[in-house]
Amino acid sequence: MSKANQIQAPKGVSEYLPPQSRKFESVRHALLEPAKSAGYELIELPVFEDTELFTRGVGESTDVVSKEMYTFEDRGGRSITLRPEGTAGVMRAVIEHGLDRGQLPVKLYYSGPFFRAERPQAGRYRQFYQVGIEAIGIQDAALDAEVIAIADAGFKSIGLKKYRLEITSLGDSASRAKHRVELVKFIEKLNLDEATRTRASINPLRLFDDKRDEIKDQMASAPLLLDFLSAESLKDFEDVQKHLKALKIDYIINPRMVRGLDYYTGTTFEFVHELLGAQSGIGGGGRYDGLMAQLGGQELSGIGFGLGIDRCVLAADAEGISFDQEFTSDLFIIPLGDESKSRALTVAQELQNAGFRVEISFGDRALKGSMKAADKSNAEYVLVLGDSEISSGTVELKQMSTGKTSSVTLTSLKDYLRSVSGK
Ligand code: HAM
Numbered sequence: 001m002s003k004a005n006q007i008q009a010p011k012g013v014s015e016y017l018p019p020q021s022r023k024f025e026s027v028r029h030a031l032l033e034p035a036k037s038a039g040y041e042l043i044e045l046p047v048f049e050d051t052e053l054f055t056r057g058v059g060e061s062t063d064v065v066s067k068e069m070y071t072f073e074d075r076g077g078r079s080i081t082l083r084p085e086g087t088a089g090v091m092r093a094v095i096e097h098g099l100d101r102g103q104l105p106v107k108l109y110y111s112g113p114f115f116r117a118e119r120p121q122a123g124r125y126r127q128f129y130q131v132g133i134e135a136i137g138i139q140d141a142a143l144d145a146e147v148i149a150i151a152d153a154g155f156k157s158i159g160l161k162k163y164r165l166e167i168t169s170l171g172d173s174a175s176r177a178k179h180r181v182e183l184v185k186f187i188e189k190l191n192l193d194e195a196t197r198t199r200a201s202i203n204p205l206r207l208f209d210d211k212r213d214e215i216k217d218q219m220a221s222a223p224l225l226l227d228f229l230s231a232e233s234l235k236d237f238e239d240v241q242k243h244l245k246a247l248k249i250d251y252i253i254n255p256r257m258v259r260g261l262d263y264y265t266g267t268t269f270e271f272v273h274e275l276l277g278a279q280s281g282i283g284g285g286g287r288y289d290g291l292m293a294q295l296g297g298q299e300l301s302g303i304g305f306g307l308g309i310d311r312c313v314l315a316a317d318a319e320g321i322s323f324d325q326e327f328t329s330d331l332f333i334i335p336l337g338d339e340s341k342s343r344a345l346t347v348a349q350e351l352q353n354a355g356f357r358v359e360i361s362f363g364d365r366a367l368k369g370s371m372k373a374a375d376k377s378n379a380e381y382v383l384v385l386g387d388s389e390i391s392s393g394t395v396e397l398k399q400m401s402t403g404k405t406s407s408v409t410l411t412s413l414k415d416y417l418r419s420v421s422g423k
Contacts, residue, residue: 012120013127014310019327024129026323027158027312028111031131034153038146040109040133045089047113051079057088057295059262061202068116082115085261086132087288087304088295094136095297104137104300111309123279123311132285134304136292141236144267144287144303145243151271151283151305152249158312159321162274163282166254167240170205170225170265171233172289179228180204190218209258226255233266240267265289267303273311275318282315283307330356330417332379334370336386344385347410354414355423374400380421 009015016024051071058065070082083089090108093099099106111131118124133150135143148165155163170176183204192200196215199206207219229237244251251269259268268286276282285305293299316323331351335344348358359377361370367384374382383395389410397416398405408416417423 010126012118012125014125014129020313022327023313023316023323024309027316028129028131028309030157031154031307031309031312032109032111033157034150035109035131035133038107038150040107040135040150043090043093043108043110044112045083045086045093045110047115048080048082049089049092051081053088053092053295054081054084057091057263057291058085059203061199061206062260062262064116064260068118070115070117084116085114086110086112086130086306087134087261087263087291087302090132090134090304091136091291091295091297091302095292095295100137100292100298100300105135105143105302106137107133107135109133114306121279123276123308123314125310129309130306131309132304132306134302136302137300139287139289139301141239141267142243144240145247145249147285147303147305148240148244148251148269149247149249151285151307154307155271155282155312158316160273160282160312160315160319162319163271163315164274165249165251165269165271166257167244167251167267167269168226168253168255168257169229169233169237169240169267170286171229171237172265175228175230175233176225176265178230179223179225182223182228183225186222192218203262205258208256209260224255226253236266259284259286263288263291263294266301269305271307273315273318276311276315279311281308282311326378328357328378328380329359330380330421330423331358332361332374332377332382333358334361334367334374334382334384336367336384339387340385340390343390347385347413351414351417354418356414356417356421381417 054069055065060066064084069084072080074080090110094106109132112129113127114130115127117126120126133147135147152165187200187204187207207215208222210216210219257268257270264286266287266289270284271282272280273282283305285303287301287303289301291302333344333348335341344360348360351358359379361373365373371382379400382398382400385395389395393411394407394409396405397408
């Protein structure tokens, strides 16, 4: 086929092919394990949802909703959107299936692809991968600290060191209302274009997140929400910090942090990697008090995070972390002739079921080609299975690293491999 005929992946998507996909798998595993250890359970949700879930849940002032959603009409004329994040979908499912009527908090973890039509660059993709957790139904600073600790444990287990944790509090609704009055007054006096004013009228906090110098300069003296926290919100924020200290998790307070999604209240946090340049957020999350009610459920608070698997892979590379990712097979079987193929399949099946990684040389290759394939797959042992081996029931097992051969009967192969591999 000519090159012009070939189809390429859509612009800006991340893909993981072997051998790099092993790194992806290791990173995802490292990020998921701490959540499982803390009693979170898997929730697997559709990658597309009713568009209204995100406009209502994530918020219309956000870039995610206003500019970055992959929205289309399905064949039934419904407006569908590829999920740009996971929290709204989890909340939809919790409400729809009444999970909040059982034991609280409802503790769920998920991982999978998410979609945002952003301008692609290193670490920013249109399809990317997250590991996330949500703990719904209990308002407790200790839970906030545990959620942060779970993310931190994931990063540590990858081996990451050069990252920092930034936290702040968006307070309760009374704190935000008080701050909003002052912030709106402050913003009224600024020199802003129409679009920015409109954004600010939906959520004035957005202006703290504006990357343009002229806005940043004007916002330098803006009133900060942290200075408006009610006594209760302040106590809560101090408790979170006390627990983080007990857990020996370092953090800095960033009172200007604005998360890209509108549902946050109370504790919010971001993990920032120091070697990743512009797209340095490797994970973030926080509390969301009003989201459940906003989506038609009861008034329950929740907290969670989303960790970027793609960015963690990049961060691991940037820190020179190598994974134990040599692909090795325990045994490579080379069948000679048609009869021996069936036998090779059954021998491999038995050994695979016993936990060994076993490969077969397929496709009637000459012995030399098969030996090369065995070498490439880094197999520990190789055996040739021809008519004479089948009739005698004995094979020559060759250890690839030493070239040593041993005669082993087919019936004792499993025990032999067990004794030499310790599996
Ligand atoms: P988020 O901060 O929008 O939060 O995304 C979480 C993480 O996903 C980011 O820190 C980043 O590592 C990764 N990420 C986001 N966008 C991209 C992209 N275009 N390309 C590559 N990686 C990306 C949320 O999504 C919330 N749902 C987290 C949460 C859960 N809050 C409460 N519960």
